[in-house]
Amino acid sequence: MAVIPQIALQVFRESVRDKVxxxxxxxxxxxxxxxxxxxQLTAGQDVKIIKDxxxxxxxxFGLFIAVFIGIGLVSKEVERRSIYSLLAKPVRRYELVxxxxxxxxxxxxxxxxxxxxxxxxxxxxxAWVETEEFRQSWEAPxxxxxxxxxxxxxxxxxxxxxxxxLFFSTFLGPILSAMLTFGLIVVGHxxxxxxxxxxxxxxxxxxxxxxxxxxVLPNLAPFDVKAEVxxxxxVSLGYVALTTGYAVTxxxxxxxxxxFIFARRDFK
Numbered sequence: 481m482a483v484i485p486q487i488a489l490q491v492f493r494e495s496v497r498d499k500v501x502x503x504x505x506x507x508x509x510x511x512x513x514x515x516x517x518x519x520q521l522t523a524g525q526d527v528k529i530i531k532d533x534x535x536x537x538x539x540x541f542g543l544f545i546a547v548f549i550g551i552g553l554v555s556k557e558v559e560r561r562s563i564y565s566l567l568a569k570p571v572r573r574y575e576l577v578x579x580x581x582x583x584x585x586x587x588x589x590x591x592x593x594x595x596x597x598x599x600x601x602x603x604x605x606x607a608w609v610e611t612e613e614f615r616q617s618w619e620a621p622x623x624x625x626x627x628x629x630x631x632x633x634x635x636x637x638x639x640x641x642x643x644x645x646l647f648f649s650t651f652l653g654p655i656l657s658a659m660l661t662f663g664l665i666v667v668g669h670x671x672x673x674x675x676x677x678x679x680x681x682x683x684x685x686x687x688x689x690x691x692x693x694x695x696v697l698p699n700l701a702p703f704d705v706k707a708e709v710x711x712x713x714x715v716s717l718g719y720v721a722l723t724t725g726y727a728v729t730x731x732x733x734x735x736x737x738x739x740f741i742f743a744r745r746d747f748k
Contacts (some may be wrong), residue, residue, distance in 0.1 A: 483571055483581040491583025493563040494589075495549055505591050508616035509539035509598045527606065527622050534599035535630055535706045542592055543665065550584055550645030551657040565607050574739040581646050581735060586588045588638050596631050596670065629720055630709040637703035641665060643734040650742040668700030698730055 512534045552684035600623055607622035620626065644664055674694035702723045705715050 481576045484582060487571070487576060487702045488582035488586060490584045491580055492740050495584065495587040500514045500570060505541065505545075506595060508537045508595050511537045512595065512598045513602055527603070527674045529535050529628065530603060530606065531599075531624075531710045532706060533661050534595075534602065535627065535634070535709070538592060538595045538599065539632065539634045539637070539704075539706075541595070542588060542634060543641060546584070546588060546638045546641045547592060547658060547665075549587065549660050551649045551654045551661065553743075555590060556727025569703040573743045577646070577739045577742050578651070581642065584646075585639055588635065588642065591640070592631065592635050599627070624709070624712070626712075626715060629715050629717075630705050630739040633703045633705055633723060636724050638698055640700070640703075640727045640731055640734075642739075647741075650738045651745060665700065666699060669704070670701075671697055672701055683744045699726070699736065702726070 512530075604621040641661065645657060645661045648660050652660070671694060674690040674697075702719075707713075708715050
């Protein structure tokens, strides 16, 4: 099992050296900083806009990092034929899959932390320059700790997306893996509509298929609590725990499937 942390650290080092990763994080941080200027144009709503844009930028750019690096974790090794040298070492295939996944999760954690610090820095500066009377009009403090719950759920969602990208990369090329991953991301945000699909169609077969897809496809909507946090609505720890448990369960199923497929893949 000591092999898995070694692979994870190697993936983290490779990801850190990736210029695309730096560009995405830098652009996200710049967008978070620019949200302060945008917020100044809407008197009375500036804090909400900064929070909304900041959390949105963290989620969107985190998704790009998860997908574009995740799909290359395995497929890139196959295309460069470096997979043969890796498998020639005393490394089991499941250790390679778990190590690759852990490395990207570590990369995501560091980048999400950087974007979260940038967001809190912008909001902290705003709270510092505004008058006490103006701060009293805010529904929640600028540096509201509740935003950490939203950021944590964004991270949990990105862990799930990473598992999806890794799953496809074990048996598909990077382009098709990216298309299917982005497709599931889009479907995942509207998955709840499938539950009530029987109310808008007459076909029992279509309604049954929609019900099956509702339970099989990932449901990403519960991870998005930006609106609640921005408008100072409570997000219970129970809800966070339940949503996190769903993510862990789904991630476990995807990793098991990825290890099963990768273990039986013939690279000759």
